[in-house]
Amino acid sequence: MAKPKSTMRRKETMYGYIFVMPWIIGFLAFTAGPLLFSLFASFTNYNITSQMDFVGAENYQGLFTEDGLFWTSLWNTLYYVLFSVPLTTMGAIFLSALLNQDVPGIRVFRTLYYLPAVLSGVGVYLLWMQLLDPGTGMINLILGWVGIDGPNWLFDPAWTKPSLIFMKLWSVGGAMLLYLASMQGVSKTLYEAAAIDGANTFRQFFHITLPMITPVIFFDVVTSLIGGFQIFQEAYVMSSNGEGGPANSLLFYNLYMWRQAFENFNMGYAMAMSWILFIIVFILTMINLKLAPRWVHYEGGDNR
Amino acid sequence: MKKLYTIPAAFLASSLFLTGCAGFQTGNSNDSSTENEDGKVVLDFWTFWGSEIRRPVIEKIISDFNESQDEIEVQHTYLPWGDIWTKELAAIAAGDPPDVVINDINTTALRGEQNQAMNLAEFLSEDDISGQFYPELWDATLYEGDSYGIPFNTDTRVLFYNKDAFEEAGLDPEQPPTTWTELEEYAAKLDVKNGDDYERIGFYPLWGINYDVWMLNANGHNFINEENEVLIDTETNLETLEWLKGWKDKYGDDVINSYKAQIDSQQGNPFFNGSLGMYVSAPTFYTQIRDYADDLNFGVAKLPEMEPGNGHTSWGGGFVAEIPAGAANPEASYEFIKYLTGAEAQEYWAVQNFDNVANIEAAENAAQSDEFTEDGTMVYSMATEYMSDTLLTPVPVSAPDFMGSVNPKIDEVFLGSKTPKQALEEAQADVESLVEKNTGE
Numbered sequence: 001m002a003k004p005k006s007t008m009r010r011k012e013t014m015y016g017y018i019f020v021m022p023w024i025i026g027f028l029a030f031t032a033g034p035l036l037f038s039l040f041a042s043f044t045n046y047n048i049t050s051q052m053d054f055v056g057a058e059n060y061q062g063l064f065t066e067d068g069l070f071w072t073s074l075w076n077t078l079y080y081v082l083f084s085v086p087l088t089t090m091g092a093i094f095l096s097a098l099l100n101q102d103v104p105g106i107r108v109f110r111t112l113y114y115l116p117a118v119l120s121g122v123g124v125y126l127l128w129m130q131l132l133d134p135g136t137g138m139i140n141l142i143l144g145w146v147g148i149d150g151p152n153w154l155f156d157p158a159w160t161k162p163s164l165i166f167m168k169l170w171s172v173g174g175a176m177l178l179y180l181a182s183m184q185g186v187s188k189t190l191y192e193a194a195a196i197d198g199a200n201t202f203r204q205f206f207h208i209t210l211p212m213i214t215p216v217i218f219f220d221v222v223t224s225l226i227g228g229f230q231i232f233q234e235a236y237v238m239s240s241n242g243e244g245g246p247a248n249s250l251l252f253y254n255l256y257m258w259r260q261a262f263e264n265f266n267m268g269y270a271m272a273m274s275w276i277l278f279i280i281v282f283i284l285t286m287i288n289l290k291l292a293p294r295w296v297h298y299e300g301g302d303n304r
Numbered sequence: 305m306k307k308l309y310t311i312p313a314a315f316l317a318s319s320l321f322l323t324g325c326a327g328f329q330t331g332n333s334n335d336s337s338t339e340n341e342d343g344k345v346v347l348d349f350w351t352f353w354g355s356e357i358r359r360p361v362i363e364k365i366i367s368d369f370n371e372s373q374d375e376i377e378v379q380h381t382y383l384p385w386g387d388i389w390t391k392e393l394a395a396i397a398a399g400d401p402p403d404v405v406i407n408d409i410n411t412t413a414l415r416g417e418q419n420q421a422m423n424l425a426e427f428l429s430e431d432d433i434s435g436q437f438y439p440e441l442w443d444a445t446l447y448e449g450d451s452y453g454i455p456f457n458t459d460t461r462v463l464f465y466n467k468d469a470f471e472e473a474g475l476d477p478e479q480p481p482t483t484w485t486e487l488e489e490y491a492a493k494l495d496v497k498n499g500d501d502y503e504r505i506g507f508y509p510l511w512g513i514n515y516d517v518w519m520l521n522a523n524g525h526n527f528i529n530e531e532n533e534v535l536i537d538t539e540t541n542l543e544t545l546e547w548l549k550g551w552k553d554k555y556g557d558d559v560i561n562s563y564k565a566q567i568d569s570q571q572g573n574p575f576f577n578g579s580l581g582m583y584v585s586a587p588t589f590y591t592q593i594r595d596y597a598d599d600l601n602f603g604v605a606k607l608p609e610m611e612p613g614n615g616h617t618s619w620g621g622g623f624v625a626e627i628p629a630g631a632a633n634p635e636a637s638y639e640f641i642k643y644l645t646g647a648e649a650q651e652y653w654a655v656q657n658f659d660n661v662a663n664i665e666a667a668e669n670a671a672q673s674d675e676f677t678e679d680g681t682m683v684y685s686m687a688t689e690y691m692s693d694t695l696l697t698p699v700p701v702s703a704p705d706f707m708g709s710v711n712p713k714i715d716e717v718f719l720g721s722k723t724p725k726q727a728l729e730e731a732q733a734d735v736e737s738l739v740e741k742n743t744g745e
Contacts, residue, residue: 049393133565134558155561244708245711246712247712248712262389265704
């Protein structure tokens with residue numbers, strides 16, 4: 001009995017590898033190579049065209065000890081991640097809980113709330129620049145109706161990052177769809193049983209819905225954390241000259257890295273920056289993975 | 305059971321095949337494009353001029369060149385503004401760059417230093433064409449004395465003013481302000497205030513241009529000089545910054561922001577309907593007046609000087625045509641660049657686009673062109689004359705992005721969180737350490 005089982009296993013393993021082969025080949029050819037190259041070049045003064053001399057840890061040392069803008073950009077990015085990840089996650093869950101109700105016309109609402117996620121890129125940023133315009137924008141106009149003197153949004157360093165987070169909240173539809181799908185998969189019998197035991201809607205939400213969708217929450221938190229650290233376009237488009245102003249309040253990590261790479265041609269320096277970011281994101285993701293078993297609930301068994 | 309193998313195997317085979325192809329392609333593409341079937345050398349010319357106005361003009365120049373001789377065939381590749389130079393850089397690194405590319409004049413020396421652009425000294429020593437161009441533009445293309453790009457077009461900043469509004473305010477419409485003091489006086493006379501709102505604003509110096517242009521106007525030199533000395537925290541700059549802050553305080557954030565939004569919307573520029581008396585912009589702003597406010601009675605003048613005798617220095621930019629390092633046929637590329645920056649092509653470009661060009665003869669001919677209207681001729685000839693007072697700001701090789709350390713400090717002055725003195729001192733220190741970091745060991 002034992003022998004056929006093991007050949008079966010081996011075959012399955014092989015199938016598995018064969019199926020993931022396109023990805024592995026792609027990874028080795030297009031990702032691993034550049035990745036290793038950038039690790040190596042981060043220890044050089046590489047400038048793409050004329051020089052590539054080994055300089056040891058000089059780039060890293062310079063970043064940590066001499067470069068104030070490095071810290072500014074890191075702080076801006078952390079601020080953004082710290083607020084945008086929890087807020088968009090909660091926003092998406094809240095929205096999907098609302099849209100999970102059985103009311104007439106719910107499909108229309110689902111479509112409406114999903115629509116912003118379909119729009120993407122520069123068009124949306126330009127739209128928001130108009131909406132957020134302090135003098136003529138719609139947001140301050142509406143705030144004015146209820147007696148609030150709206151802030152200067154993208155012109156006030158204290159409000160630039162909140163503006164972007166606000167904009168991100170508008171497009172939580174993408175994550176909402178995942179939560180919605182997952183909520184619809186929660187067995188009705190659980191709610192019925194809870195209702196018989198006398199649990200009200202809130203308790204049902206916190207004790208049934210939330211635990212049942214934790215795998216999706218986990219996925220969303222991990223991906224949006226990584227995405228959050230990569231914020232670039234928003235600042236590039238929405239600050240004047242793409243410089244990250246006013247007062248460097250939108251100078252995000254990747255924007256500063258881009259500037260070093262493609263304006264100063266300090267490619268080695270920029271590569272060192274990218275490795276620091278990689279390590280930060282890697283550590284945070286590992287922490288996430290380690291913490292996951294404590295709060296993520298997987299149905300159907302062995303906790304994996 | 306056997307069948308199951310076929311799908312993954314096919315997958316594997318096809319993916320190997322695909323990656324294989326990609327691996328072989330890169331080596332070959334270089335040779336295929338240099339010569340066509342007629343035996344002509346084929347050049348790939350990259351520009352970002354894709355608009356319905358500019359594209360036909362540049363393509364006409366290219367086809368004129370192609371017809372003028374039978375050795376070289378130039379092909380135009382349009383790349384969007386946001387992509388062109390990063391793509392060029394990647395192409396240079398890959399060893400297969402375009403043959404001629406249009407690039408920013410102010411960073412030409414940097415590309416020379418980095419060996420991204422080809423040193424043109426070899427061609428110029430045989431056939432020196434430097435005298436055809438405005439010296440300020442030519443100098444901006446030099447790195448260690450050698451040119452790395454030939455100037456193509458340029459611009460400057462001029463003061464547009466509303467003559468009708470001048471008359472209404474009791475000012476002479478033929479006497480625009482010539483000093484900063486006059487500018488302030490005239491602006492105050494032109495202001496029309498209705499309660500808390502302005503019906504007309506006389507002038508605000510930071511619409512259309514930035515603080516650095518005023519500093520250039522005041523002191524006539526760049527922030528970093530050729531000896532890598534940092535000249536940011538100077539008496540003149542301090543005075544300029546305080547002067548600018550005074551304007552900001554005079555009109556206040558709300559007024560400035562709402563006007564700014566209208567200016568950014570282009571068609572709604574308050575200068576068009578008379579609710580802004582004076583406005584600084586590039587000469588091409590005239591084409592907007594022509595298109596959106598044809599009846600406007602306006603004049604153009606040099607930027608006022610800080611104090612009498614100080615000079616009406618203005619600021620300009622522009623673009624060069626250059627040969628990326630590693631281009632396959634530099635001689636042919638240079639032939640084309642010579643045509644592109646020659647008087648004939650330049651004049652055509654100037655007239656069709658209402659754009660200032662680098663070639664002096666072409667610029668002067670264009671100023672006489674019958675194709676311009678009376679207003680057009682007035683703006684164009686004024687701008688051409690003004691080129692002698694127009695300075696460029698080539699980025700210093702020692703600290704290409706130093707403005708990234710200055711701008712945020714100045715932002716804070718206008719936001720009220722730093723005094724002009726503090727901001728300039730901090731910017732000076734930051735840029736000094738940046739220069740030191742990049743030049744010293």
